Amino acid sequence: MSTPETLAAKLAELEGRHLWQLAPIAPEPDPNRAVWVTLEVLDTVDPVQDGNWVDYRHSEFRGSLDAFTNWEMISVSENPFAKDRDTFLARVHPVELEFWDIRTIQPPQGMRCLGGFVGCDAFVALICDYRENFEPGQFDGLVERCRARWRELFGELTPYSGDSLDAYLTNYIV
Amino acid sequence: MRISRTTLSEPKGADRVSEGTLGYFRSRNKHRAYSLVIQEFKRSGLTQADLARRLGKGTDIVCRWLGSPGNWTLDTMSDLLFAISGAEAGYTTKYPLAVSAYMSMSTMSVGNGAVSNISSQTSTDHAARRDEWVVPTIDPGADKDPIKVEVEPYLTRLAA
Numbered sequence: 001m002s003t004p005e006t007l008a009a010k011l012a013e014l015e016g017r018h019l020w021q022l023a024p025i026a027p028e029p030d031p032n033r034a035v036w037v038t039l040e041v042l043d044t045v046d047p048v049q050d051g052n053w054v055d056y057r058h059s060e061f062r063g064s065l066d067a068f069t070n071w072e073m074i075s076v077s078e079n080p081f082a083k084d085r086d087t088f089l090a091r092v093h094p095v096e097l098e099f100w101d102i103r104t105i106q107p108p109q110g111m112r113c114l115g116g117f118v119g120c121d122a123f124v125a126l127i128c129d130y131r132e133n134f135e136p137g138q139f140d141g142l143v144e145r146c147r148a149r150w151r152e153l154f155g156e157l158t159p160y161s162g163d164s165l166d167a168y169l170t171n172y173i174v
Numbered sequence: 175m176r177i178s179r180t181t182l183s184e185p186k187g188a189d190r191v192s193e194g195t196l197g198y199f200r201s202r203n204k205h206r207a208y209s210l211v212i213q214e215f216k217r218s219g220l221t222q223a224d225l226a227r228r229l230g231k232g233t234d235i236v237c238r239w240l241g242s243p244g245n246w247t248l249d250t251m252s253d254l255l256f257a258i259s260g261a262e263a264g265y266t267t268k269y270p271l272a273v274s275a276y277m278s279m280s281t282m283s284v285g286n287g288a289v290s291n292i293s294s295q296t297s298t299d300h301a302a303r304r305d306e307w308v309v310p311t312i313d314p315g316a317d318k319d320p321i322k323v324e325v326e327p328y329l330t331r332l333a334a
Contacts, residue, residue, distance in 0.1 A: 016175060023176035025198060026270035047180035050192030059194040062180070063201020073209035075241045086242030105244040106201070173212050173240070 002157040007118040010154055011036065018153055019124065022046070024066040032071035032170070033121040038149065041113060041125045057104075061111045061128070064088070064104040068123065076165060076172045089172075092143055098159035099146050114146040116159025117168050124159075126150060184271045202270075208243035210263060211254050215240065218258050228257040 011019065019036040025048065037045070045062035049055040068074065068089075077083030080093035085105075092099040092114060102113040102125065109131040115124045126149040127142070134142055150159065162168050182195045215225070226236040239250060255261045 021176045023178040025178060025180050025182055026202065042177075046178060048182065048194040048198055050194040056193050056197045059197035060201045063198050063205065066198075066202065067205035070205075072205040073212040075212075084237060084241035086238055086244050088242060104201075105242055106204075171209075173216060 002154075002160065004119040004160060006157060007154070007160060010157055011118055011124075014153055022065055022069065022125075024069045025062065026066070028070045030071075033069050034123070035065050035069050036118075036122075036124045037065075038126050038153075041128050044128050057107060057111060057130070060106055061104045061113070064102060065113070065125065068102065071121075071171055074169070074172050076169065076174055078165065078174070089169075092146070093139075097143070097147060098161050099143060099150075112142065114142060116150060117162075118160050120160075120162075120167060121170055122160075124150075124153075126153075182271055184269070204243040204246065207246065207251050207263075211243075211251060211258070212240065214255060214258050214261055220258060225254075225257060229253060 015021065015036070019038060020042055022035045022037050022042070022045070044058055045065060048059045048062055074088040075084065075086070077087040077090040078095075080091050080095065083090045086103075088103060090101045090103060092101050099114055099116050100123070102115070102123070104111040104113070111128060111130055113125050113128040115126040117123055127145050129142060160168070165172065165174065182192075182198065185191050220228075222237050222240060223233050225240075226233040229236060239246065239254060243251075251263065255263060
């Protein structure tokens with residue numbers, strides 16, 4: 001299991017070249033969580049564009065990431081097979097991989113953003129996709145993409161792992 | 175370093191507000207309303223079943239409402255708040271883009287250590303500040319080079 005210290009050291013290497021810490025568009029004075037994004041995610045949510053329906057979806061997705069950073073209350077599901085369909089953050093199967101999904105529900109069909117934690121309230125968003133691009137049973141492909149991206153960036157290090165949800169997050173509801 | 179290449183502008187004159195800006199603030203508004211309701215719910219010690227009974231709704235519906243603000247209306251928020259604790263939402267207006275622009279300008283010009291200055295200055299009167307700031311306009315899709323906004327001590331915190 002990788003420690004927050006080793007993950008932080010690796011993150012420092014990657015930051016500015018492969019990962020960027022996303023600043024909320026309208027930040028609260030004391031944002032208490034952090035999101036690092038790959039270029040894939042960064043180009044999806046930033047800059048917020050004024051154009052078509054896809055741009056509108058991306059702006060709502062950006063709103064989700066900024067809600068995370070701005071320490072808004074979030075709903076969490078730990079069981080990938082028994083989650084509320086509207087939950088904000090859900091563990092991804094298989095749970096041993098320690099990947100999580102930030103779920104933007106609106107507008108339908110929403111978007112999914114997979115990544116892993118590097119510490120408490122510190123998330124690395126690796127990949128994102130439109131919900132309609134994978135039917136039930138096709139989610140594994142997305143998880144595999146996430147795993148490959150993590151390996152590319154972090155090598156043998158594994159995502160942060162904790163004993164309970166409190167180790168991953170503050171200000172949440174199950 | 176934290177980055178954002180998006181600079182949204184406050185409405186001006188009769189210019190149409192972009193859909194992207196509206197979408198972002200709809201999302202932000204939903205999450206803020208959700209935070210308010212869920213904090214109240216957690217404080218109350220109620221169960222979802224109790225709350226469902228108070229509202230005369232099925233547990234599945236209340237469970238869904240508490241899972242996400244996605245399909246809430248103002249009535250949903252009102253019903254939830256009141257049924258949880260007899261509360262209602264208190265409304266005030268904020269000008270987050272003005273604060274955002276100020277924060278960006280401050281941190282870009284002052285650099286490391288500017289974050290603590292921001293907290294103390296964002297509470298000053300909006301109208302008074304508005305004259306002092308140049309609020310950047312949105313330029314979607316123009317320059318995609320990241321703008322470094324501020325120094326973030328998170329890595330230090332993470333490693334501590």
